[in-house]
Amino acid sequence: DIVMTQSPDSLAVSLGERATINCKSSQNILYSSNNKNYLAWYQVKPGQPPKTLIFWASARESGVPDRFSGSGSGTDFTLTISSLQAEDVAVYYCQQYYSPPLTFGGGTKVEIK
Amino acid sequence: QVQLVQSGVEVKKPGASVKVSCKASGYTFTDYYIHWVRQAPGQGLEWMGTISPGGAGSSYAEKFRGRVTMIRDTSTNTVYMELTNLRSDDTAFYYCARDCCDTRGYNFPAYWGQGSLVTVSS
Numbered sequence: 001d002i003v004m005t006q007s008p009d010s011l012a013v014s015l016g017e018r019a020t021i022n023c024k025s026s027q028n029i030l031y032s033s034n035n036k037n038y039l040a041w042y043q044v045k046p047g048q049p050p051k052t053l054i055f056w057a058s059a060r061e062s063g064v065p066d067r068f069s070g071s072g073s074g075t076d077f078t079l080t081i082s083s084l085q086a087e088d089v090a091v092y093y094c095q096q097y098y099s100p101p102l103t104f105g106g107g108t109k110v111e112i113k
Numbered sequence: 114q115v116q117l118v119q120s121g122v123e124v125k126k127p128g129a130s131v132k133v134s135c136k137a138s139g140y141t142f143t144d145y146y147i148h149w150v151r152q153a154p155g156q157g158l159e160w161m162g163t164i165s166p167g168g169a170g171s172s173y174a175e176k177f178r179g180r181v182t183m184i185r186d187t188s189t190n191t192v193y194m195e196l197t198n199l200r201s202d203d204t205a206f207y208y209c210a211r212d213c214c215d216t217r218g219y220n221f222p223a224y225w226g227q228g229s230l231v232t233v234s235s
Contacts, residue, residue, distance in 0.1 A: 040221040042158070049208055050150070050158065061223070086189040093158050097221040101174040102148070102160040 002027050002096050006105035012113040019081040021108045023094035025073075029072050031098065038098035041070055042080045044107075047092045053092075054079065086112065115139045117147075117209055117226035124232045131198040133229045135209030142190040143167035145218035146212040149183065149194045153205040163212070163219050164192060170221075201232045206230050 003026040013019045029038045037057035042050040052061045054070035057077055067082045081088055089112060094105040120134040135147060149161040162173035164183040171183045172173045182195045192209060210222030 038220070044152075044158070048211075050222075051225070052213075052221070052223050055213060055223070078156065095158070096161075096229050097219075100172055101162075102221070104158040104160065107157045107170055 001101055002029065002099060002103050004094055004103050004105035006094060006098055006108050008108060009106070010111065012111045013084045014113045015086065016083050017113075018052070019084050019088070019110055021079040021092055021094075022112075023077040023079070023105050024096075025075045025077075025096050027098075028074050029096045029098035036037040037073055037077070038096055039070075039072075039077050040095045040097065041068075042093045042095065043088075043090045044093065050093070081110070084110070089096075115211060115224040117211060117224060119207075119209060119226040120230045122230045122232070124234065127200055127233060127235055129199050129233075130195060131199060131231050132193055132195040133207050133209075134230065135192045135194070135226050137166075137190045137192070139209065140211070141215075143187060144215040147183075147185075147192045148210045148212065148219070148222040149181075150208045150222060151205040152207060152208070153202065156205075161194070161207075165219075166190075166192060167225075169217075184194050196231075201233050202230065204233045 005024045007022045039057040041054040044050045058070045091107045091109050116138045118136045143166045146163045148163045164171040166185040185192045209226040211224040212219045213223035
């Protein structure tokens with residue numbers, strides 16, 4: 001199975017400041033035939049189902065604010081919230097879908113400083 | 114718009130089985146895989162498996178193989194996930210989620226149901 005490792009486990013950021021979450025896969029998840037990274041990011045708020053934010057490592061889901069961006073390739077990926085808003089307090093998960101079983105990172109809790 | 118409506122709260126005893134439903138609407142049911150993901154209290158997300166409503170089969174995570182069955186009913190656009198031999202650590206929210214893409218295989222969960230709480234307690 002591909003192991004997804006996120007860091008940090010939690011971070012506290014001031015409103016309007018940048019939040020950066022890292023995700024590392026134990027194997028390459030870039031498919032060479034289509035040059036796509038099989039990585040998604042999800043936001044989970046208490047009492048709510050997950051919300052899909054980013055897919056193919058950097059494509060933003062419709063309706064997701066442009067302060068959320070994804071980057072990286074191969075085994076190292078980043079989710080950036082460029083200007084943290086109060087409603088962004090949540091736990092964020094990366095997930096690989098390169099090969100089954102689909103696996104998630106352990107999650108990063110984002111709070112307001 | 115894509116909607117996935119799940120069944121409600123279930124309370125089960127250890128050793129029992131549970132069957133959670135997921136009714137889809139707003140798209141062609143047979144064109145997209147449905148995933149099942151669970152989240153235990155205070156824990157992260159865990160993929161359980163996926164099923165093709167179009168009949169291309171299912172794929173289960175090894176951890177659940179032998180205890181989980183996913184079936185589809187095309188007459189009602191509903192997918193079911195049955196988990197048997199329940200243990201206390203199966204207590205979790207169970208989510209169904211539609212795949213992103215109407216491709217031959219499956220990719221990632223894109224549209225999520227509201228979740229179904231399953232509590233296992235003696």
